Amino acid sequence: MTKIPVHLDINGRHHELQIEPRVTLLDALRERLGLTGTKKGCDHGQCGACTVHIDGERVLACLTLAAQAEGRAITTIEGLAREGELHPVQAAFLERDAFQCGYCTPGQIMSAVACIREGHAGSDEEIREYMAGNLCRCGAYPHIVAAVRQAAQEFAS
Amino acid sequence: MNKHATSNLKAEKIVGGVATDQRHDSAHKHVSGTAVYIDDMPEPAGTLHGCLGLSAAAHATITRMDLSAVRAASGVVDVLTAKDVPGENDISPTGRHDEPVLADGKVEFFGQPIFCVIAETREQARRATRLAKVEYKELPFVTDIGGLDPRKDKLVTPPLTLKRGDAAAAIKAAPRRLKGKMRVGGQEHFYLEGHIAMAVPGEDQDVTIYSSTQHPSEVQHMVSHALGIPSNAITVEIRRMGGGFGGKETQGNQFAALAAIAAKKHHRAVKIRPDRDDDMIATGKRHDFLVDYEVGFDDEGNILGVDFMFAARCGFSSDLSGPVTDRALFHCDNTYFWPAVHAQSAPLYTNTVSNTAFRGFGGPQGMVGAERVIDEVAFAVGKDPLEIRKKNFYGTSDRNITPYHQTVEDNIIQRIVTELEESACYARRRREISAFNANSRFVKRGLALTPVKFGISFTATHYNQAGALVHVYTDGSVHLNHGGTEMGQGLYLKVAQVVAEEFQIDLDQVKITATTTGKVPNTSATAASSGSDLNGMAAQNGARQIKDRLTDFAAEKYQVPRDQVLFLPNRVRIGNQEIAFADLVKQAYMARIQLSAAGFYKTPKIHWNRDKGEGRPFYYFAYGASCSEVSVDTLTGEYVVERTDILHETGRSLNRAIDLGQIEGGFIQGMGWLTTEELWWDDKGRLRTHAPSTYKIPLASDRPKIFNVTLADWPEASEPTIHRSKAVGEPPFPLGMSVLHALSDAVASVADHRICPRLDAPATPERVLMAIERLKGEAKA
Ligand code: FES
Ligand code: FES
Numbered sequence: 001m002t003k004i005p006v007h008l009d010i011n012g013r014h015h016e017l018q019i020e021p022r023v024t025l026l027d028a029l030r031e032r033l034g035l036t037g038t039k040k041g042c043d044h045g046q047c048g049a050c051t052v053h054i055d056g057e058r059v060l061a062c063l064t065l066a067a068q069a070e071g072r073a074i075t076t077i078e079g080l081a082r083e084g085e086l087h088p089v090q091a092a093f094l095e096r097d098a099f100q101c102g103y104c105t106p107g108q109i110m111s112a113v114a115c116i117r118e119g120h121a122g123s124d125e126e127i128r129e130y131m132a133g134n135l136c137r138c139g140a141y142p143h144i145v146a147a148v149r150q151a152a153q154e155f156a157s
Numbered sequence: 158m159n160k161h162a163t164s165n166l167k168a169e170k171i172v173g174g175v176a177t178d179q180r181h182d183s184a185h186k187h188v189s190g191t192a193v194y195i196d197d198m199p200e201p202a203g204t205l206h207g208c209l210g211l212s213a214a215a216h217a218t219i220t221r222m223d224l225s226a227v228r229a230a231s232g233v234v235d236v237l238t239a240k241d242v243p244g245e246n247d248i249s250p251t252g253r254h255d256e257p258v259l260a261d262g263k264v265e266f267f268g269q270p271i272f273c274v275i276a277e278t279r280e281q282a283r284r285a286t287r288l289a290k291v292e293y294k295e296l297p298f299v300t301d302i303g304g305l306d307p308r309k310d311k312l313v314t315p316p317l318t319l320k321r322g323d324a325a326a327a328i329k330a331a332p333r334r335l336k337g338k339m340r341v342g343g344q345e346h347f348y349l350e351g352h353i354a355m356a357v358p359g360e361d362q363d364v365t366i367y368s369s370t371q372h373p374s375e376v377q378h379m380v381s382h383a384l385g386i387p388s389n390a391i392t393v394e395i396r397r398m399g400g401g402f403g404g405k406e407t408q409g410n411q412f413a414a415l416a417a418i419a420a421k422k423h424h425r426a427v428k429i430r431p432d433r434d435d436d437m438i439a440t441g442k443r444h445d446f447l448v449d450y451e452v453g454f455d456d457e458g459n460i461l462g463v464d465f466m467f468a469a470r471c472g473f474s475s476d477l478s479g480p481v482t483d484r485a486l487f488h489c490d491n492t493y494f495w496p497a498v499h500a501q502s503a504p505l506y507t508n509t510v511s512n513t514a515f516r517g518f519g520g521p522q523g524m525v526g527a528e529r530v531i532d533e534v535a536f537a538v539g540k541d542p543l544e545i546r547k548k549n550f551y552g553t554s555d556r557n558i559t560p561y562h563q564t565v566e567d568n569i570i571q572r573i574v575t576e577l578e579e580s581a582c583y584a585r586r587r588r589e590i591s592a593f594n595a596n597s598r599f600v601k602r603g604l605a606l607t608p609v610k611f612g613i614s615f616t617a618t619h620y621n622q623a624g625a626l627v628h629v630y631t632d633g634s635v636h637l638n639h640g641g642t643e644m645g646q647g648l649y650l651k652v653a654q655v656v657a658e659e660f661q662i663d664l665d666q667v668k669i670t671a672t673t674t675g676k677v678p679n680t681s682a683t684a685a686s687s688g689s690d691l692n693g694m695a696a697q698n699g700a701r702q703i704k705d706r707l708t709d710f711a712a713e714k715y716q717v718p719r720d721q722v723l724f725l726p727n728r729v730r731i732g733n734q735e736i737a738f739a740d741l742v743k744q745a746y747m748a749r750i751q752l753s754a755a756g757f758y759k760t761p762k763i764h765w766n767r768d769k770g771e772g773r774p775f776y777y778f779a780y781g782a783s784c785s786e787v788s789v790d791t792l793t794g795e796y797v798v799e800r801t802d803i804l805h806e807t808g809r810s811l812n813r814a815i816d817l818g819q820i821e822g823g824f825i826q827g828m829g830w831l832t833t834e835e836l837w838w839d840d841k842g843r844l845r846t847h848a849p850s851t852y853k854i855p856l857a858s859d860r861p862k863i864f865n866v867t868l869a870d871w872p873e874a875s876e877p878t879i880h881r882s883k884a885v886g887e888p889p890f891p892l893g894m895s896v897l898h899a900l901s902d903a904v905a906s907v908a909d910h911r912i913c914p915r916l917d918a919p920a921t922p923e924r925v926l927m928a929i930e931r932l933k934g935e936a937k938a
Contacts, residue, residue, distance in 0.1 A: 036197035037190020039399070041349045042433040046849035049349060077190030090188040097180060097814055100822060101645025102187030103349040103399025109188060128858040135849065137349050137400050138645050139825030140818060141857045142864055 006067050010035065011079025017066070025069050026050045026061035029076060037077040037106050041135070048134030051107040051114075052076045058114035077106035080113065089113050089151040096147035100138035108134045112148045121152035164633075164663055164727040166737055171726045173664025175654050175880045178814040182650045182669055183397065183643075194399050195353045195367045196430055204355075205234055207415055207429035208282035210272040210289050211439055212264035215508040215842025216298035219262055219271065219291060226288035227274055232281030237273040237419060244385025248410040249474060250375060253314065256474040256511060258383055258414050264293070265473035266508050267842045268438035270411065275419045275427060283432070298508035300838045302447055307468035307503030313511075314471075314479035314504050319486050319560040319770045322497030327462025331453025335537060339450070339529045340917040341522050343470065344443035344515055344830045345846070347854050348644075350399020352440060353430040354412040356420035362390035364417050370409035371401045371642050372682035377674045383414040384421060388674075391417070396671035401644035402826070403514030406682045407476055408440040437847040441513030442836065444469040444481055448526040450533075458538045458545040462497040465489050465526060469519075471504045472511035478504040481512070481519035483616055483767070487561060487774065488523030492570045492608040493531070493549040494556040508842055514684060516826065520611060521891040525831070525918060528607055528894055532901060536913035542898065543583065543606050547574065550608075562771040565778065567875040570608050573782050573804055578606060580867070581784040581802035590786070594906045599791050602799070603903025606784040607895040609805075611888035612775035613686055614763050620681040621760035621776075623691035627656065627699035629752040633739025635660065635667045635700075639756075640680025641692035642672045646886055647815035648688040654811055655693045655879060659700035661724040662738055677755075686779075686884035689811060691758055693879035699756025706752075710745045762876075777876050779888040781805030783824060785861065785895035789903040794926025796900060798828070800863035803892055808874035808883030820889040821866050827893025829855040831918045832900075904928045908936035 003018045008028065017032055026043070029035040029052070041049030043062045050061040053075040080087040086094065089112050099105040111134045115121050120130035127148045128141075136144065165172075173179050186192035210227075212219075224236050239246050239261035249256040260271045272289065276282035299305065328334050354368045354376075364384070368376050373393040381388045393413070398405055412429045419427040431439065449466040467485045471478035482502040489500045531549065535542035550570055551557050557565045578584070583606055590602045615621050625639035637656050643649045649669040657664045674680070681691070707729075708722045717732040728735045746752060765772035783803045789796040803824060807816045833853040837846045846852040873881040897920055904914040907929050914928045 030196075034199070036193070039194075039350070040196070041351075042849055044433065044848060044850070047349065081189060086188065093188045094180070094184050097184070097818060099181070099184075099187050099645070100647070100818055101349065101398065101400040102181075102183060102192050103194065103645075105187045106190040125862075128856075128860070132856040132858040135347075135349065135854060135856065137347050137402070137826070137854060138818075139822030139855065139860075141825065141855075141860045142821050142866075143818065145857060145860075 004067065006070055008066065008069060008074060009072065010074045011076060019066060021067055023066050024062055025064040025066045028066035029061060035076055035078055039103055039106055048111060049104055049107040051110040051134065053110060053114060056117065058111055077110060087113065088154050092147040092151035096143045096150060098143040098147040099140050104134060104136045108136065108144055112151065115148060116152045116155055121148055124149060164666065166728050168726040171657055171661055171663050173654055174658040175811050176809060179650055179654060179664060179812055181647055182653065192397065194350055194397060195355055195369055198367065200428065201357055201426040204426040204428055205275050205277065205419065205423060206279040206282045207419060207427055208274045208286045209270040209431060209435060209439060210274065210286045211435065212260060212267060212269040212271050213291065214264055214293040214295055215267040215300065216296040217264050217293035218296065219264065220294050221292040223290040224272060227285045230285035230288055232277040233274060233285045234277065234423060235275040235419060237275065237415060242383055242418060245382045247382065248379045248414060250407040250477065251475055251479065253475045256476065258411060266510050268510060268844065270439055273415045298842050300507055300509050300842045302468055302470045302505050302507060305505050307466055307505065311506040312504050313506050314475040316502045316504060317483050317486055317767065317770065318501045320499045321558065321560050321562060324462045324464045324497045324499035327497035328451055328453035328464060331461040332455045333537060334451065334453040335533055336451040337533055337915060339448045339526060341446045341448065341525050342919045343445035343512065343836050344834050345437055345836060345852055346402045346404030346442065346515060348398065348400030348402060348404055351431060351433055351436040352409055352412050354409060354416040355426060355428040356416035357426045358420045358424055362386040364390065364420055365392045365394065366413050366417055367394055368409050368413045369398045369405055370395055371405045371644065371684055372407065373642065373672055373674050374680045375407065375682065376410055376413045379410040380414050380417045384417060392673060392675045394671050394673040395642050398642065398644040402516045403518065403684060404440065406514040406684050408513055434847045438844055439510065441472060441476055441511045443515035444471060444478065444512040444519060444522065446485065446522045450526060450530050452530050452534060454534050456538060458534050458540055458548055460495065460534060460549050463495045463530060465500040466503065467523065467526065468503040468505055470507050470509060470512060472507055472509045474511040476511040476513050478512060480616055481514065485519035485523035487612055487616065488520040489527055490560055491524040491527040492551060492610040493527060494551045495560060498560045500560055509838065517887045517890045518685065520887065521827065524891050525894060528898065532898065533913050546608060561774060563773045563775060567777055569872055570610060570780050573780050573806065573869060574606065574608055577782045577784055577802060577804040583784060586786065600788050601791055601903045601906045602786060602788050603899040603901065603906065604786045605895050605898030605902050606782060607898055608782045609780065609888060609891045611779045613779055613884045614760055614774060614776045615681065615685045615687060616765060616774045618763055618765055621691065621763060622681065623695040623758050624677040624680060625692060625696035625699045625756035626676045627696060627703060627754050627756060629703055629742055631743050631746045633666065633742045635662065636670060637667050637696060638670050638676040639692040639696050640672065640677045641688045642683040646688065646819060647812065648683065648692065651689045651811045651815065652692050652696045656696050656700050659697055659704065660738065661726050663727060686886035686888065688886065689882065690878055690884055694758035695756040697756065697879065698758055699754040702754035702756065703752060706750050707741060707745055710748060710750050711741060714744065777874055777883065779806065779883045781888060781892055783892035783895040785899040787896065787899040787903055789900065789925060791907060791929050794922035794929065796922065796925060798861040798896055801861035801895065803866045804869055805889055805892065806869040806872040806883065807885045808872055808878065809881040810868060811880060811882045813868055816868060816885045817866060819885045823889030824892040825855050825860060827890040828896045831893050831897040832920055835919050835921055900925055904932060908932040912936065
């Protein structure tokens, strides 16, 4: 299949790729760019492990074609920290032990950042509802919800 | 920079010893996305990718297999079939020779791997797989065990019988008796990281395999058989898994063997990572069971005799079905003393994927059977099930012999349940719920408190051994390796805490390293909750050997008695002087003292005679209890878990933060098993629930609205386990039973608690609704 040039703007850095048009953003990140922090859980848009931000909004990278993200600002888990300082949501996940195996964690964190930004972290109930797209088979939900709540409060104050 | 320059030489306590709450060792990497799982490792140049071709018949002979289009497809390098397996085409973990790497001429379940495409890219391999033309001559098949006779039909492995006393006579002589049947569903592991193996060929016969496995030694042996080369040429390594839960105890063998075969054949690295659907179709799950029970009891609800038949859907091969169904029997008592008992297993052959280990390993299924019996008796005598539970608990000095003739020596269930009853305000809420239900037409509430007793040890006694490798470097830093694998349960951290404690050095001086068969050989699976118990002890033993040598050395060099050499935090007191640990190590090295040791441990006391059904298979028991409240919409069957309270013990915990996570996670997983997670095969024998869209694991929104989890702080292990802690991997899983029983309680309210709802698992909303309708009908009749 013919390859097309795609320009991706990821975590503030510009990348140029020659890829088949049907390559997903997830495969482009993981397999072409070595950005393996974004995980592949199902590849069908059903688990949330691949959550990244495009122009600040959460999307599932396994359902997004790399070409669709052309020219837009992509943020992955690797791009959240600022000058070596963890993002407050990352810090809250760390403090609250909000993981076990850690495989869902990057996706949870990316969702949580967006969830707070969207204004959907007002109560535990709301957090649970708006984080329901991110599966955690280890069942770390109580700690995940606590971490999101803590980070949301820090943002509010 | 010298590491020891940063250690605090005046500290009163080391940082990160045992019984302190340490953060998971990979925590920082997890939140920053830098923790490396196998699929994240850089691929060697020229890495090839494999994709499995799966059968499209449940039971058939293959009459024609035309793979020419597959071979001709773009990027395809090879297509492996059974004849490409150079050694033995078998990955049966128990040596029963009933599970081929690739099916050879005959398939026994829908989705069985029959060939494996090796291509330049994963996408090319996947696309080429679909071009295969396979023709089948279908044979009769059976997927469900409902129509099978557990006493006559084909088994995959010999059954077990446990008996104590004369159950039949006791039941017959009992003032009251009843019988029933219960269905307990299976469960997909849904580890978030699917199976994966990457094989990298080396010189001569060598091959290194990175495998997402809980059992590297077994992968090594399986690859050795499949390749027909000795184990010493094969190295299996795993740093971390993205969840295992038992699903990676044996099920990784196939991917590892195929990757290794292709890697050796083509002299290139080969990676196989099945799609989620293929993973769910082609790998085994928790066994579902049909439990037949008969119980004799008196009017007070004292149980006098019980008879069980535990029939399991095992799939087409034995895999671990023998020990899994054994463990179901070992837990058919849960926390109850059966004065006379007869229990039998039937590991039935079916044309489905071969079922395997899953957290609890059959134990939870056994306990669910026990709890059903309790429920039946409670309804029969018209009492609260909790009262019947307490009445039938094991005693401490009498009424303490299990169906397998082991004495329960460490029973603390009475206290656990009493404390939970109080902290969860059981009695008050029971009254409130009755009042609520009386006034609420459609929404009904239910409440239940269920206990857990879980036996710790592998029931195959020889697995209860472990090894560790400890190196102390001349700068005083320590390198730790052991046979246990990390799947999120915090095992690496706990064992490192043990080693830090032993040497009295800060935790950050202990480097945790990936599990590899090259460092510690002949290991057991990280399973049966045994990880910290076994590996912690082995690592402690290794550290002690080095410490002993250091002590001897210091005593001699400084001319003090041995007992005047004391390991204090980050330093050693020798007579009247203190020197840094690292300095003593340096001096010992200069004096040519060996600073490396292989540690070893084997669990004492245990033994088991399967033929007689007698012995002491378990070193000790772990206990807990949970209390759940649900509300059910009786018009739709939909429900919400309003509140759950848990009291669980882990002895003197090595790390409470980690243990709490295990308890919460175990409960949630157990709740999922008994409520929403349903596996479904169609009339072609095809698994239709093979993606998260159709298979419902718990979401954040499913956890109980109020969730109080407490670690009992008073128990300690009665046996000299590692720092008197207890295992925590599996015991919390059956805590999910309280949700099933709370649902049952809510359902029962529609018939005034006069009829036992006999709610089967998983209690999906549909099944809850059916139970409600049935009870309403029966109540009218
Ligand atoms: S991998 Fe994208 S949602 Fe699961
Ligand atoms: S931490 Fe394992 S899946 Fe969430």
